[in-house]
Amino acid sequence: MCTITPVSVTVGANRIIPTIAIPYPLGNPNLHREEEVALRRKLVENALKALETEISEQTVFEF
Known part of the structure; x- marks a missing residue:
């Protein structure tokens, strides 16, 4: 789970779930x-x- 997906892609995370915002990744005050x-x-x-979810390559999940 991350707020800046391009960074996660660059470092090679295999499962990437976008979140809300940098100061509140899992919430919205x-x-x-x-x-x-x-x-x-x-x-x-x-x-x-x-x-x-079974994956075979780096995946950004957009639910």
């Missing part, structure tokens, strides 16, 4: 509490799906 919890849950679920 401008959202209401319930919305932010849902956003965080979705990001973590996406990361778990990426780990379950």
Whole structure:
């Protein structure tokens, strides 16, 4: 999970999941509490799906 996907691509990460922003990679303080919890849950679920997905080359996941 990363905020700057080109850096992850450059260093050779095999599974890349884009996140929100540099100061808040897994959240958005401008959202209401319930919305932010849902956003965080979705990001973590996406990361778990990426780990379950069989890949043969570097992959940027866009869920």
